[in-house]
Amino acid sequence: MSVEIQVPTVLRPHTGGERVVHVEGDTVSAAIASLESRFPGLRTELLNDDGQVRQFVNIYVNDEDIRYLNRLDTKLADGDRMAILPAVAGGQYRVTDNLEGQAGVR
Amino acid sequence: MIKLSRDQFDTIVAHARSGFPNEICGILAGRDGQVEIVHQARNVARTPRTRFSMDPQDILGITDAIDEAGMDLLGFYHSHTHTQAYPSPTDVSDWPAHWYPDALCLICSLMEEDRPQLRAFHIDAAGEIEEADVEIA
Numbered sequence: 001m002s003v004e005i006q007v008p009t010v011l012r013p014h015t016g017g018e019r020v021v022h023v024e025g026d027t028v029s030a031a032i033a034s035l036e037s038r039f040p041g042l043r044t045e046l047l048n049d050d051g052q053v054r055q056f057v058n059i060y061v062n063d064e065d066i067r068y069l070n071r072l073d074t075k076l077a078d079g080d081r082m083a084i085l086p087a088v089a090g091g092q093y094r095v096t097d098n099l100e101g102q103a104g105v106r
Numbered sequence: 107m108i109k110l111s112r113d114q115f116d117t118i119v120a121h122a123r124s125g126f127p128n129e130i131c132g133i134l135a136g137r138d139g140q141v142e143i144v145h146q147a148r149n150v151a152r153t154p155r156t157r158f159s160m161d162p163q164d165i166l167g168i169t170d171a172i173d174e175a176g177m178d179l180l181g182f183y184h185s186h187t188h189t190q191a192y193p194s195p196t197d198v199s200d201w202p203a204h205w206y207p208d209a210l211c212l213i214c215s216l217m218e219e220d221r222p223q224l225r226a227f228h229i230d231a232a233g234e235i236e237e238a239d240v241e242i243a
């Protein structure tokens with residue numbers, strides 16, 4: 001079971017500059033473990049101490065965000081593509097404000 | 107300090123206006139603080155009027171292009187349609203200082219319709235905000 005993993009520029013120092021690496025694993029979690037065994041230190045860039053995906057990390061399997069699949073338990077099949085991507089986000093109001101309905105008025 | 111041409115400034119403002127009432131976002135690439143390319147990205151936030159979330163595949167494609175061109179990622183820009191050009195609490199809490207410690211957070215405000223504003227900030231991992239000069243020439 002071999003999956004292709006796309007590595008973003010910010011993490012390539014961990015992979016010796018490789019943009020794409022191939023690892024074994026039948027779930028996202030297993031693929032990350034196998035990445036860690038090849039590139040020690042990479043796991044803590046992706047997961048926090050509770051073993052959850054970090055806030056600034058997005059993981060996609062075949063272009064689907066794993067948050068909308070089965071998260072770290074998302075199954076991988078031979079030839080699947082997994083992408084690790086940095087998250088860049090923000091917003092003009094506080095997270096708790098709900099101004100979505102009014103924001104078009106000006 | 108970040109330097110842009112008048113055309114690049116106009117490009118960012120036009121991008122912000124074209125996305126209205128939604129927030130828009132993009133990446134500025136260049137060398138030595140001088141912007142050379144304005145890369146527009148898609149905002150894939152579920153509530154794009156008040157939030158932005160840069161399309162991750164756009165980030166991958168654009169950062170690869172910046173690398174291949176031998177440029178630096180100088181900053182990320184986004185628009186504020188109804189608030190001033192200053193980082194919101196959400197901007198600060200979501201800011202990816204961990205990945206991009208040197209990148210500036212640029213905000214284009216459309217709050218005053220006839221006077222769009224562009225300001226730049228350095229935000230560190232602790233959430234400290236420091237304004238940087240924006241030179242348009």
Ligand SMILES: [Zn+2]
Nearest residue numbers: 090091092197
């Ligand atoms: Zn903002």
